[in-house]
Amino acid sequence: MRYHQADYDVPLLFEACDEQKIDDRFDPTIGGAIPKGLLRSDLNIPDLPERDVVKHFINLSQMNFGVDNGLYPLGSCTMKYNPKICDEVVSWPSVASIHPHQDPSTVQGALRLMHELEGMLCEIGGVDAVTLQPAAGAQGEYTGIHIVRAYHEARGEKRNEVILPDTAHGTNPASAAMVGYDVLEIPSKNGCVDIEALKASISSDTAAFMLTNPNTLGIFEKDVKEIAGTLHDAGALLYYDGANLNAIMGKTSPGHMNFDIVHFNLHKTFATPHGGGGPGAGPVGVKRYLEEFLPVPRIIEKDGKYHLDYDQPKSIGKVKAYFGNFGVLVRAYAYMMMQGGPGLEAASENAVLNSNYLKDKLKDDFELPYGGLRKHEFVLSGKPLKSKGVRTLDFAKRLLDYGFHAPTIYFPIIVDEAIMIEPTETESKETLDRFVDVCKQILKEDPEILKTAPHNTSRRRMDEAKAARDMIFSWRGYKKKTENAK
Amino acid sequence: MRYHQADYDVPLLFEACDEQKIDDRFDPTIGGAIPKGLLRSDLNIPDLPERDVVKHFINLSQMNFGVDNGLYPLGSCTMKYNPKICDEVVSWPSVASIHPHQDPSTVQGALRLMHELEGMLCEIGGVDAVTLQPAAGAQGEYTGIHIVRAYHEARGEKRNEVILPDTAHGTNPASAAMVGYDVLEIPSKNGCVDIEALKASISSDTAAFMLTNPNTLGIFEKDVKEIAGTLHDAGALLYYDGANLNAIMGKTSPGHMNFDIVHFNLHKTFATPHGGGGPGAGPVGVKRYLEEFLPVPRIIEKDGKYHLDYDQPKSIGKVKAYFGNFGVLVRAYAYMMMQGGPGLEAASENAVLNSNYLKDKLKDDFELPYGGLRKHEFVLSGKPLKSKGVRTLDFAKRLLDYGFHAPTIYFPIIVDEAIMIEPTETESKETLDRFVDVCKQILKEDPEILKTAPHNTSRRRMDEAKAARDMIFSWRGYKKKTENAK
Amino acid sequence: MEHSKCSLEMLQELGLKSVDELFADIPKSVRSGGLRLPEGMSEIDLKRSLETMLSSNRHAESMLNFLGAGIYHHYIPSAVKMITGRSEFITSYTPYQPEISQGMLQALFEYQSYIAELTGMDVVNSSMYDASTALGEAVLMSTRISGGDTFLLSRAISPERRRVAELYAKGADIRLVDVDFDRASGSVDLNDLTSKLKDGVSGFYFETPNFFGVIESQAREIRGLLDKRTMVVGVNPMSLAILRPPGDLGADIVIGDAQVFGAPMSFGGPTIGLFGCRPEHVRKMPGRIIGMTTDIEGRAAYCMTLQTREQHIRRSKATSNICTNEALLAVAAAAYLSVVGRTGLREIAATNVRNMQSLSSRIDSISGFGAPLFKGAHFNEFIVRSDRDPFQIHKTLLTQGIHGGLVLANMFPELGNSTLYATTEMHTKEDHDRLLGALEGIR
Amino acid sequence: MEHSKCSLEMLQELGLKSVDELFADIPKSVRSGGLRLPEGMSEIDLKRSLETMLSSNRHAESMLNFLGAGIYHHYIPSAVKMITGRSEFITSYTPYQPEISQGMLQALFEYQSYIAELTGMDVVNSSMYDASTALGEAVLMSTRISGGDTFLLSRAISPERRRVAELYAKGADIRLVDVDFDRASGSVDLNDLTSKLKDGVSGFYFETPNFFGVIESQAREIRGLLDKRTMVVGVNPMSLAILRPPGDLGADIVIGDAQVFGAPMSFGGPTIGLFGCRPEHVRKMPGRIIGMTTDIEGRAAYCMTLQTREQHIRRSKATSNICTNEALLAVAAAAYLSVVGRTGLREIAATNVRNMQSLSSRIDSISGFGAPLFKGAHFNEFIVRSDRDPFQIHKTLLTQGIHGGLVLANMFPELGNSTLYATTEMHTKEDHDRLLGALEGIR
């Protein structure tokens, strides 16, 4: 299998020959509308013909690997294929060209879509009410933990601790901390929550426990109901990190597992593309008794008309301006309508099938901590690589040379040299088989090749330390540094 | 300068694991609507998820070099940048979703656009009437030569010869032959029409002379009026191959040079993209006395309403169904409106400037037959390469390694080892300078590198003889051949 | 003209003082002195003015439309648009440098492969301009294959195609002779065909489904009658998802329009001429052909081949003058067929047949109307006969925001008050209801 | 569920008999037993049903609209849409593997560079969710920089942003205190600011142009008053094409929304939070930062850097929880700024000012209306004061197919009958005429 990523020398736009018109007759005061003192005297951004700009970005795009280019088995990220119709729909003026302050009577379609999306998420999450406002998963957590705080405060309680397992994603502790909580991480046992340790750490200070199930190792926490019971008995709430929802749709739900709050990553489970980092959307669902704390406005349907209700005295307020990342919501809605209930269930089935298939094919070449079934993803240990004198990082970089994106690595922290693989349901058996072949072949290669990998990407291994040392974050910064150096 | 084209192993779609549903309950008779005997029993085309199809074509696209990727100095082809707004406009339903048989009252906008486009082409071509019907340059020639024939026939004359210079593009003789003419090619002299030879070959059999000016070498035929006079005196017509119009807009026009008929390549001069081979559009313009022969329907404006007029008894008829490649026409119209008169003139000026700049920088490294000014393109001879033991072909292939498309080579035939370079106006000085540097560098490289070039493209040099020998033109053909071989 | 700093630098390097000097070689006597055209406009102004101008077009999304007759309104999946919108495909030229153009070449080879499967022809070129010019070229090729000075055309074909074929035939001094259709079935009148198969006839062209939407049921008999003459079959390739391929029926040449596969109607252009033939005829074929080969490393690869047929090599002796073709629409067709796949394509075709059947029988049940006029099997269009003047009906429908079918009264006077209606998967039951309601009001 | 042939093969290789066995580890007690959701639909049906549902939305192309207040309707050049539509950008994740993600990384670095030039800040992160959360994060960062438990907010900011800032402040137990605006000029009331600069105040946030469209003229004075406290400035980055950059005025942190650069309004999301700071504060900054470096061959390259500030490394001690951000809109902004360029951007900004001036003075000339309410210089929006109830006016305009400005009566009762009107380069003179005609009819 041969692969080489496109490789262009693309200078920064700021370096390009500036096709400045000689005669720049611009009147900066705009006929005196703005006093001179408020105006800038220069603006050092390039003036380029469209031709050069398009070439620049087209060639850059070819130097960027996306799901559309091939397998992207980034564990925890659910990099599934995004149907193109969803992108098309978002470009319609009825989606793209509406303003958030429009009179509700002029945006009934948008409100209805959001209302129906809330309904579908309720069903999938096993919850009673949903807000679409959070902009991403982490903001969903932030919203959820604010709800936890509001809930306890409404009951006159002041609890200042959030517990989570050591396998939790970094956003969980960060979000809890930003809501003002102390964070307590408890160690896992056999890849799952150590219920005894959990029980030991619960106190009247415990506001909530944050968990994802299947957990970060791809293992289903089968004692989840017991966990929930323990927490609830202590007056605490259970928060579900929805990043792993792709494993369980139609089989179980956070609600059925007795979670109180859940966020959904529409840019994971519901096929909205990730855009090289975002935008995403992180709706939050809650059980009935927490609904009153959801952000405002709530979308209310009455006699077929949709309203925005700001009159929610117990609401936590707003986590983001307006109503959420509408463009992302529309994509997710379109995807869900196309899939339907059966399609979503099939998505989870195939995601789990693909994951277990890969796991089985690869487990003997690496190490699989804690055997058994996995859900939509699994974590191998790259420890055996050490005997070759290489690390998980080298293996990951070498995968790039074959036109596969690398898995997530070194997460979760509890697995030594972790390799976290999530194939998703949209990959074919043929692709998985090729991936397995390549993995096995890499293990046979000369360690030097791995250590100097990648070789076939647009750039070779990065000097990341230099980036941190030089601290050049902009062309402006670069020019200053280089001028200072002279 | 580093370049590597993207390289993927993309199997043919037909080879892919066919995700066929086990249970195919399709009723082929469609409830008995179609008798069994008329139905096919199998259909061997693959059933693939959208994910696999998109990956396939995205990766193929990265293995295809276009103007948007960089310099494409293909002489005679005017590979200029195509503004993106023109692509956008064509996707509007008011362009894409109208049917050619619609009642004219329901497509007034389309008819008006075409009528105005005809008007602009008249002005640019210096002609009195234009048909937009021909699908490409060659079809424009075909239309034009049919008009020649109709013109002579209408005058009761039977002339059976079309003359053209040996530098003419292959479509010229082919088009003339398809209209039933004998073709006489006359040799050039000093890179221009040999007027004496031309005069000597003109007879009462001469129907027309086909020429492009500037000619294929990029030289302006300054005696064009004398040529025209000679032809006209002999009762023959003068045909202008519009492929080279990008050199002269606003400076002169075929009409001003006394040509009778001209075709326009909208996919060259007027920035409609070439689509990997097409579609294009080849409108034809004529002087007043030839208007009656133009294809039907003609678009007629009366009191602000547009009509289709089929009542043209002398018309040659139709060269293509309906009204021409409307989608291409709209793009050209949009381009022309954005450029305006001054913009089009500037386009020609910059095209000629770029061409002469490159010519000057490169002429000493190669050979420039016939010195002096060039218009929008120029032809070098690769003869000097022979001393290195390499050919023009090798040089061209090596250019690919640097991320430049190759120039047109071995055309026109009168220049030994011809290298025909047309930079177009949309390339920046910076790009031209880089191109010059690379050309000079290649000349210094080891001949072996050139002979085995390209090295950095998705595939290496082709075995073109094998393709002609094996004659595999389809998956179906491939399967048959390989099964026969067994 | 203002010129950029870089332009001035370049002029200087050329030793020139002004841009005018670059045009010193154009004699005064032919100078035009500029263009009498408006000033240019910004992108935003262009968009505004085009929107205004084109807003008077009533398109298929703003007006229910029952036109077909060679150009059809089918659904184009979003993925197809995305694929054909890729810059690298759109902005490339003909793949003269195969090493750097494998993407286009493989896509075109796949187009050829799809059409080969659908038509049952091993050889398919990478496109002609459209079906009409494909027909013109087929007439010429038929003469190259079988000699002669006459070519027979079924009368049940589109007048548009017919007229283009006439011009192509005229250029080659070929006589075209019509073969009538059977007044009951709408298919080829075999007696008339037999009577016209004289010496000097190189071949015969008929369509299935033909212009009246009728699927030809006598292809085998026609093949027999033609003997060694060239059989040229015109198809709506969408119908081949379910219909017997013409290759199976003995066609020498198959033509058609692949617009139905992923290209919009675009007022009739660009569309894409489909052209296939038997392997023994390949050297007589017009147009570009992509062949499979390997590169010097032995990797599978694609390139243009058998170019000695083409004008840039053979000049006046070429099989055709075609150079620029419709490659991007071939990519669209390949992408379309890949996205919908076998199952999807068959479902779409079946939906077309079902819609045709339903619409036709519902119209038939309105008094004053009869449909379909012919009793043969149909694909997705059919003729409606009306008691009242079809032009009047057309006008009345227009006032109700419905564009009815194509009135045939002038084109085929022998068919009386006939109108050709097409329906595809784009029509919902509600769309049919609307038309029927309007027709009910008219009868 | 039907399963494909390949799926069954895989099951078999796993030694499983059914898909159910893959879920054997989920206890019965938590099983949900399927989803009560409708069946799926085809792409064509989806499109139909969405078109129907969304047709009741009246968008900027179907209804003249004068809303702004943080989200603006600007022209998006076609090239920008094409660039941001590229699959490779859209379908990639955060560039954790820089070697294979240079395209996104360089584009983000260029975004940072553009915003750095415009704002005059050397450090810009690669995006926050939107301006409101950027403000929330700035409040927290101000506390990290300057300590204290209180943060001052200008009252002349958007209530949307204000509410989000409240939540962020609440999480960190920070008290927010308002600083009033001057009733005549609409800019910061320096007396009120001075009176509130008590101990424990970490910083102050004000906007220019502010929520009322007024360009703040006293930034230098504010800088002086704040002393060592953090000065956080909110901008409409479009205005920085002509206005003095906040970096020049001494800002420590600059925030804003870069939606104006190539992103549609999209009902308010996704937009893109712009966030820049002085280099000395970089380790206290939230969000991802792209840095310039080289690869092992020494070629220029880009990667994420200073990640120890982030949650995936520092967990609960991170500067923020943000992970997914708005990278694609940063690419859009970079593409937008490149396509329009310096000259184009300045022309657009100037057109906005001109349109604002013209609209404002024309409204002012209608009796019963006054505009602008404040006498400071404005960018592209301004407050219209009316004698009649602004809600009534709003309703009347709606019936005429015009969406007037944002009525401020409830949000800023102290401003009386006030409505915030925005106008951009998207409005033509005819658009203004239409509004004025309607307002004339109302007075």
Ligand SMILES: Cc1ncc(COP(=O)(O)O)c(C=O)c1O
């Ligand atoms: C397990 C888990 N939780 C939370 C998140 C945070 O989601 P987001 O990136 O949308 O903020 C992620 C995504 O990276 C995740 O994988």
Ligand SMILES: Cc1ncc(COP(=O)(O)O)c(C=O)c1O
């Ligand atoms: C000089 C010249 N004439 C005619 C043509 C034919 O034009 P087209 O390819 O549009 O048929 C070309 C293009 O290849 C050309 O370069």
